[in-house]
Amino acid sequence: MNKRKTNIWNNIDWITVLLYITLIIFGWLSIYSAVYNDGHQSIFDITQRYGKQLLWISASFILILIVFLIDVKFYSLFAYFIYIATILLLISVLFLGKEVHGARSWFEIGNFRVQPSEFAKVATSIVLAKYMSSYNQKFKKFKNLFTLAIIILTPVVLIFLQNDTGSALVYFAFILVLYREGLSINYIFIGILIAVLFIVSLLVDKLIILFSIEIIAIIIFAFRNKKIKNIIITLITISSATFVVWGINKIFSFNLSFYIVNLIGLTLSTIILSIFAYWNKMNYIFIILGILYSSILFTNSVGYFFNNILEPHQQTRINILLGIKKDPLGTGYNVNQSKIAIGSGGFSGKGFLQGTQTKFNFVPEQSTDFIFCTIGEESGFIGTSIVILLFVSLLMRIIYLAERQRSKFSRIYGYCVASIIFFHFVINIGMTIGITPVIGIPLPFFSYGGSSLWAFTILLFIFIRLDASRLDLFA
């Protein structure tokens, strides 16, 4: 017992711990500066956010100790239990939770608020590591894939219902983990195709989508077939069939829309072409046609899903996310103000506590989602690039540690940690510099907030703990 304990302390990866502490300190200074007011001087003043954050940080160290004291086998043994308990919490917050900024994702106990969705990331990572390390036939059986989808999408749906779109999107980071563990590139392409089709069908006229899908299908066919003659035949068949349908529609005045005319034309020509393909034993054509028609079906059902199933406030959220709707003093305004603040920092910044933009009258989330502005304004380019380098170092270190694990469970969990931090890092910083859409998720270890800080601390230190025991763990 005694021997094992010393063993752990010796094996802790202090580089990661050091990176963590550096990020936390940098983060707290930024919060202090963001809410700094001449009237309040004590850093321990817990009526101020920096005072509270200091409290959360202290509590984090206690959490770290607890994580270190728990046996490593606990996570693997109780993975499903932890996951199910978290799901139940996510369900109950829907009914018992308190609404903050339009999202019902907080439990309130006295003066204290906890956001279970932050901790759900940890639970999902543990259960993913457990499930994916426990079978051999990875990503081949439909059943396995289906189970994985359920594990990941259950919290996504629940968090989306809480109206916390940002936190729900974080779960798509797990694609990186699945990729690392051998998920076929094809699935990732299909995933990307679905995402692109979903967004495009909300943004672009469906006639243009239909044409684009047709053209892409023909291009794929051309790459596969390589015979100019066949491609010309295809083009002629499609256009003449469409023309005939268009003519009939005109003459008999059926009043069919141009979209329907094209769709009928396409269907007629595919029937002809399929017979031709069947004779020539070109079976791959049916795969292309399968993708073509499911894409058309999908783009049409997106509209229905969006207009009839989603609630109006969910529609607005997606609309703002995609930039379809703009509120003058909403997200666009925040991004502009954020760019002004960061830009005004210049190369070396205005100096600690000297920023004016971040304390001025813009974004309400200056100590939470837009904390990066304060860094940009006061520490300048030097500060921002240091923060980015710190995150890159942390991510590289985690991947390095993950790869040296002998236990599959530990490796997969490590990749989960890296993916989640990476997603938050990309989206949060990206939105403050106007690259990614404004999705309200915190910058790990920086943003103000107990739940987020604790969740990231637990997430990271479980991995450090697993790594410290890597020599005891196999499987």
Place this chain on the structure above:
Amino acid sequence: MDIFKQRKYFIQIIIILISIIYIIRLFALQVVDTSYKISASNNVLRHITQYPARGLVYDRNEELLVYNQAAYDLMIVPRQLEAFDTTDFCNIINISKQQLIKEINKAKKYSYFKPSLFLKQMSSVTYAKLQEKLYKYKGFFVQTRTLRKYTQKIAAHALGYVGEVDEEITKKKPYYKLGDYMGISGIEKSYEKELRGKKGVQIYLVDVHNRIKGNYKKGKYDTNAVAGANITTTLDANLQEYGEKLMQNKKGSIVAIEPSTGEILTMVTSPSYNPALLVGRIRTKNYLNLLKDTLKPLFNRAVMAKYPPGSTFKIITALVGLQEKVLYKNTLYSCHGGYHYGRQIVGCHNHPSPLDLTHAIQYSCNAYFCNVYRSIIDNPEFTSADEGFKVWRDYVTSFGLGNKLGTDFANELSGNIPTTKYYDKYYGHGHWSSLTTLSLSIGQGELGITPLQLANMTSTVANRGFYYTPHLIKKISSKKNIDEKFLVQRYTKIDSSYFPIVIDGMEKVINGEAGSTARIAKIKDIIVCGKTGTAQNPHGDNHSIFIAFAPKDNPKIAIAVFIENGGYGARWAAPTASLMIEKYLKKNISRKWLENYILNCDLINEQTQDKHME
């Protein structure tokens, strides 16, 4: 072993690639693009909200009713404060030194960095004096706002007022920030979205001398304010003013509607108040005073007061009887001083007997309509009084009674037409009959109808069977059309062929031989159709009611007048309605004696005098 191990490189490449993109982007933003930087280190950016001018309000003849006047708010940013001559400063803006310290502390408590309101609505004179010396007072700046101004002292209730938003609203509707204004009642509330326009933000560079040096980045990040849309109301300012004049020293309401459109020509509530009282710094004080006033000038009687309609309701009883084929034009009923049942009697006044329908309306015979009502409810086609009552109620509500009409007036009330449930609860199921509810036939009992509803009912009769939802909006400058719902003809459940019989009776009320109930309302060369009413009032004198429309063919105006404690309908309400119609159709009044009779009538002070004498 682990055949996918090389995939880690791809993941690492993605991480590094994105980080490089971000660093390049930050380099461009922070180092290359110098335009974000503010030249001198002491300069600051000031975000000034551009408040759009609120839309103007016109009457139906494009006569201006409501406009704006500039007001100046003095703002403060505590962080930028520097020592200044406080005595001089206090003198200019006319506040005490204690007040100055108090306000500065209040602002500091809110935020050192964000601007807060220091002094609300300075006069333009104060502003001019302060403007010259503002460079001495670092940390202060002036924000321009607009206040409502009224061309006349009329239509306070219909126009409504504008007030500052409270914290509750800023939470629910993030467009509004503390200190913003929004419509609280009347048109200002109903058309808030159109009238308010859209706020803008301008970012200025301010130098060390507290002077604005120009727009930041040439206005790249500014958004322009969009002025509010102008609104043309359906109100006729002249008629409204005249109505308010006639109603002086009386409690009650006048509502006039143009039947062919549903446009509200006049909406008088009396006593009223001067709309200018509820503007700006004096608003809160005046509001509290008006609230305390025992005559309740803030109570919008036109849409919120419920009265029994009295005999005006006999029109409805007649129409339902005709439609149900239990009453015909020639149906005769005799009257011996009223309607007798058991030991009870619904009394009636002296008039010829027996009467047919038109004459029963002309003389307003109570017995006649008691008979009609009973034949409706107790129609042998129905199995019970319950069923008959439901049929009767269906007809009544189809006139827009007993429910909110759905006007563009936010706080209209629904009034009350009792239901079978109500009587079941009161008397027990099966224990009430047409006799129990007999007073409904002549518009008494549990009926509660607002002046707006009664005017709309009159308009429906004028249209021979349909109405347009009454509304105050005629045109919005930013939109092509007004709300569709105001353009739909809403039919009652009474066939239009039954209306002329009743209208003939209404014509006789005013133009019939001696003994007709409202000959006082007669206007030369115009056929006015009307009906008197007297609402029983358990708390004091009965209310005087009159409904009328004119001319008989192609009616231009339908009107309902309620005068509280005015006694018989013919006494005060009928002449008031008649004068209003004459004013609207002929523009000037030929019967000065009648006008003076109404103007000199004082039912408020008279009553209080009576009370003193008791």
